[in-house]
Every structure is written in C-alpha cells, then in structure tokens.
Amino acid sequence: MSQEELFSKMKRAIIEGDKEEAAALAKEAIDEQMDLNQVIEKGYIPGIQKVGELWEKGEYFLPELITSAECMKAAMEVLQPGLEKAHIAVKSLGKVVIGTVEGDIHDIGKNLVSSILSANGFAVIDLGADVKLEKFIDTAEQEKADLICLSALLTTTMLGQKKLIEMLKERNLYGRFKVMVGGAPVNQKWAAGIGADGYAENALTAVEAAKHLLKK
Amino acid sequence: MNSSIFELMKKRTVLLDGGMGTELMKRGFPQGACPELWNVENPEVVKKIHQSYYAAGSDVVLTNSFGGNKIKLSAHGLGKRCFELNEAAARIANEVKPAGRFLAGSMGPTGKFLKPQGEFTGQEFEDAYAEQAKGLAAGKVDFLLIETQYDLREALCALRGARTACDLPVFVTMTFNRTPRGFFTLMGNSVSQCLKELETNRVPVLGSNCTLNSEEMTDLVKIMRELTPLPIIAQANAGKPSLSTGGEVTYSQGLEDYVRFIPQMIKNGASLVGGCCGTNPDYIRRMAEIIKAI
Numbered sequence: 341m342s343q344e345e346l347f348s349k350m351k352r353a354i355i356e357g358d359k360e361e362a363a364a365l366a367k368e369a370i371d372e373q374m375d376l377n378q379v380i381e382k383g384y385i386p387g388i389q390k391v392g393e394l395w396e397k398g399e400y401f402l403p404e405l406i407t408s409a410e411c412m413k414a415a416m417e418v419l420q421p422g423l424e425k426a427h428i429a430v431k432s433l434g435k436v437v438i439g440t441v442e443g444d445i446h447d448i449g450k451n452l453v454s455s456i457l458s459a460n461g462f463a464v465i466d467l468g469a470d471v472k473l474e475k476f477i478d479t480a481e482q483e484k485a486d487l488i489c490l491s492a493l494l495t496t497t498m499l500g501q502k503k504l505i506e507m508l509k510e511r512n513l514y515g516r517f518k519v520m521v522g523g524a525p526v527n528q529k530w531a532a533g534i535g536a537d538g539y540a541e542n543a544l545t546a547v548e549a550a551k552h553l554l555k556k
Numbered sequence: 557m558n559s560s561i562f563e564l565m566k567k568r569t570v571l572l573d574g575g576m577g578t579e580l581m582k583r584g585f586p587q588g589a590c591p592e593l594w595n596v597e598n599p600e601v602v603k604k605i606h607q608s609y610y611a612a613g614s615d616v617v618l619t620n621s622f623g624g625n626k627i628k629l630s631a632h633g634l635g636k637r638c639f640e641l642n643e644a645a646a647r648i649a650n651e652v653k654p655a656g657r658f659l660a661g662s663m664g665p666t667g668k669f670l671k672p673q674g675e676f677t678g679q680e681f682e683d684a685y686a687e688q689a690k691g692l693a694a695g696k697v698d699f700l701l702i703e704t705q706y707d708l709r710e711a712l713c714a715l716r717g718a719r720t721a722c723d724l725p726v727f728v729t730m731t732f733n734r735t736p737r738g739f740f741t742l743m744g745n746s747v748s749q750c751l752k753e754l755e756t757n758r759v760p761v762l763g764s765n766c767t768l769n770s771e772e773m774t775d776l777v778k779i780m781r782e783l784t785p786l787p788i789i790a791q792a793n794a795g796k797p798s799l800s801t802g803g804e805v806t807y808s809q810g811l812e813d814y815v816r817f818i819p820q821m822i823k824n825g826a827s828l829v830g831g832c833c834g835t836n837p838d839y840i841r842r843m844a845e846i847i848k849a850i
Contacts, residue, residue: 398735401744
C-alpha cells in the first residue's frame with residue numbers, strides 16, 4: 341500500500357469511527373518506519389478536520405464527535421511511544437502544562453493540541469478536563485514549566501482563563517510562565533484583552549505559536 | 557388546580573417568564589456558584605425576581621431549580637440537599653404567586669451523559685430527576701417543565717422520573733441547534749423524532765426553549781406545528797451570549813428585535829411563549845402587551 345493510500349485509510353477510519361482500524365493503521369505506520377509527524381498531519385488530522393466539517397454541516401453530532409475522538413486517541417496511543425523514541429535525541433522545546441478549564445469537560449481539541457505538541461518535541465503534562473485553576477499553577481511551578489495552555493469551550497468557563505492570569509499576578513508569577521489560550525469561543529481579541537501571551541485556533545497553529553513563544 | 561393551566565391555554569396564549577440566571581447575576585450571583593442554593597440562602601432575592609415577572613405579566617413563573625436534579629447538584633457537592641432545595645424553590649415562589657397565576661417546576665439537564673458517551677445509566681438519571689420532582693411537588697408547583705433537553709434519551713428518563721415521583725402534569729421542551737440540514741439537538745435528534753417520541757409517551761404539552769433567538773424559534777415553531785397537534789411551548793434566547801474581557805455577559809438580540817417576532821411565533825402555532833437566556837421582565841412586559849393586542 342502506498343503512503344497516500346495509507347493516509348486515506350487513516351482519514352476514513354477517523355471519519356467512520358472505526359477504532360480498531362485506526363489503531364491497526366497506526367501500527368502499520370510504525371512497522372513501516374514512516375515519518376510519524378507526517379502520519380498524524382496527513383493521515384489522522386484530515387480525518388478529524390472532516391469530522392469538524394460534518395459537525396458544521398449538521399451531519400455529525402456529539403455521539404459521532406465522541407467516537408471519532410476515541411479513534412484519534414486510539415491511534416495516538418499506538419503512535420506515542422514511536423514519537424517519543426524519535427525525540428529522545430532531540431532536546432525538548434519546552435515544558436507545557438495543558439488542560440481544559442474547571443467547569444468545562446470539553447477535551448477533543450485540547451487532546452489534539454496535547455498530542456501534537458508532544459509529537460513535535462515539547463514535554464507535555466496533560467491535566468485533563470475540568471481542572472481547578474490552582475492545579476494549573478501548582479503543577480507549572482512544581483514541574484518548572486515554560487508554558488501553560490488553557491482550553492475552554494463555553495462562554496461561562498472562558499472566564500477561567502482570565503481568572504488564572506489574575507491568579508498568576510496575585511502570586512507574583514505573571515511572566516514566569518507563558519500562557520496560551522484556545523477553544524471555540526476564544527479569539528485573539530479575548531486573549532490579548534485578558535493578558536494571555538498567545539492564542540491558537542487549532543492544534544497545528546498551536547505548535548507554531550508555542551515554538552514562537554518559547555524561542556530561546 | 558391541575559386542569560386550570562389547560563383551561564387557560566384554551567382561552568388564549570399563555571405567557572411564561574424570562575431568564576432567571578441573567579437576573580440572578582444582575583443581583584450579585586457569582587458565576588459558577590449553585591443557583592438553587594440561593595433558594596435557602598438568599599430567598600428574598602429569588603422571590604423579588606419571581607415577583608418582577610408576575611408583575612410584568614407572566615401567567616406562569618418557573619422555579620429557580622433549573623440545575624436542581626440530584627446529579628447536577630452533586631457537581632456542587634449538594635446532591636444530598638436535592639429534595640430540600642427543590643422544595644424551597646417551589647415554596648418561596650408560591651409565597652409571591654398572585655391568585656389565578658401558576659407556578660411551574662423547572663427541571664433542566666444533568667450536564668452528564670448516558671452510556672456509551674458518558675458514565676450514567678438511564679436508571680441513575682431517572683432517580684436523579686425523581687428526587688427533584690418529589691421536592692418540587694412537595695413545595696406545591698402546579699406542573700413540571702422538563703426543559704433545555706439536548707438528549708432525547710435523557711428527556712425520557714426525566715419524564716419517567718417525574719412520573720414516579722408525583723401525579724402532576726409534566727411538559728417537556730427540547731433545545732435545538734439550527735444546522736444547514738435543519739434543527740437538531742446536540743445529540744442529533746431531529747424535531748420529528750423528538751415530537752413523535754414525546755407524544756407516544758403521552759406528554760400533553762411540548763416544544764422548545766433556549767439556543768435559538770426569537771426569529772429562529774419562530775421558524776422552528778412552524779415546523780413543530782406541522783408535526784404535532786399538541787399545544788406548543790416556545791421560549792427563545794435573546795440571541796447568543798458573549799463575554800467581554802471585563803467578565804460581563806451580553807446577549808446579541810435586543811428587546812425590540814426579540815419581540816418583533818412574537819406575533820408570528822404565536823401565529824405559527826405557539827400556545828405558550830416566554831423568554832430564556834438573556835431575557836428579563838422588560839421582554840415579558842412587551843410580550844404581555846402583544847398577547848393582549850392579538
């Protein structure tokens with residue numbers, strides 16, 4: 341099977357919500373010693389992007405989104421060790437603490453950002469969803485992180501991103517860590533208004549933004 | 557008492573109330589806190605809001621119990637106080653209910669998902685709603701309104717739970733998103749699927765609330781009217797919320813634009829109208845005038 345064919349099958353597995361197939365194809369990519377960054381970028385991400393389009397069109401709904409996200413997770417679980425191996429020799433581009441803000445359980449996008457950052461050479465500590473604001477800061481301090489990434493999908497939980505920055509200021513930690521925010525209701529204006537260092541619209545631009553923020 | 561709401565519906569369009577969350581926040585309610593707790597810790601504030609809606613012309617006011625099912629309350633660590641908070645919600649509203657008006661017990665979603673998307677079983681949902689309904693019934697609401705439901709399966713669990721707990725009439729409103737393919741719930745239930753299922757389950761009054769502004773809701777009511785002979789409830793949002801960096805929430809559909817669509821909404825078949833997120837007593841006052849003029 342050619343690379344193109346494999347990428348196309350990966351995309352289809354995500355769209356169709358076929359978890360076993362998504363994982364099997366990931367294994368095949370590892371066995372074939374393929375460039376795993378390419379595999380993610382050209383195989384799986386187009387799948388999740390298509391799912392996003394189908395959601396916008398009103399053809400896919402929450403159950404389909406959840407199933408596709410699980411396929412993505414299954415594929416990433418297979419690829420992760422291979423990704424890590426490829427980066428052992430590479431110096432970490434920085435340490436990132438990431439999570440979805442407290443009160444918010446949405447994590448599909450956040451999971452993608454987490455995986456892609458990790459795949460691109462960042463050391464990522466993913467705290468999950470519904471994470472207390474203090475936990476972001478405590479973990480960042482403990483782990484001596486460089487960047488805190490906050491995801492929020494609701495207008496109500498977006499406020500947590502602003503609160504976290506206020507908390508950093510209260511604890512005299514503002515500036516110690518870079519803060520990047522994301523999520524559907526978030527935009528550059530919001531990010532700038534609350535004093536965040538960066539904003540990214542999706543996982544791929546998040547990598548570029550993170551690299552830019554942490555350039556030494 | 558039970559039959560009177562049905563009698564009123566036969567006579568004219570019934571006016572529900574407007575947003576509660578918005579009104580609570582205006583009066584200092586902190587975002588992220590549990591609104592139902594204010595029924596016991598700040599009852600005077602809650603009563604004032606109910607009074608303002610009755611004064612604006614609401615025939616029916618909804619209890620401050622939207623998040624009062626046991627599962628939602630548990631997220632605030634208040635699951636054990638489910639009965640107490642719901643009974644209080646109903647009792648304090650009744651203290652300000654004028655003669656001839658009605659009180660509905662609001663029952664909103666759990667915020668969690670049923671298997672396989674989430675961890676919960678249908679029975680657990682049913683029990684969570686039953687506990688809430690017991691409290692609302694004990695506090696003497698006139699009927700129950702299961703609202704803002706985005707999962708038909710959950711709505712049916714809520715219905716079963718409510719009916720286990722009491723004999724009061726139970727109305728159901730779903731919340732729909734407008735997609736290029738039509739109106740669907742978050743979980744992908746179509747309008748016809750929802751109405752059919754609710755009718756089959758002997759829900760006497762049904763409809764939609766939240767998500768949509770009054771223009772979109774007017775379109776939806778037309779579709780619902782074509783699909784069901786039952787009385788239709790329609791409570792639209794004042795548009796979509798947006799957050800300023802100062803933390804203020806504003807809604808995109810202003811008063812004039814909102815009420816502009818109400819006559820058509822009624823013409824399209826809504827028998828009970830009101831307002832959802834972002835609306836306030838001013839909206840209801842204008843809607844009362846419109847209903848009177850019809």
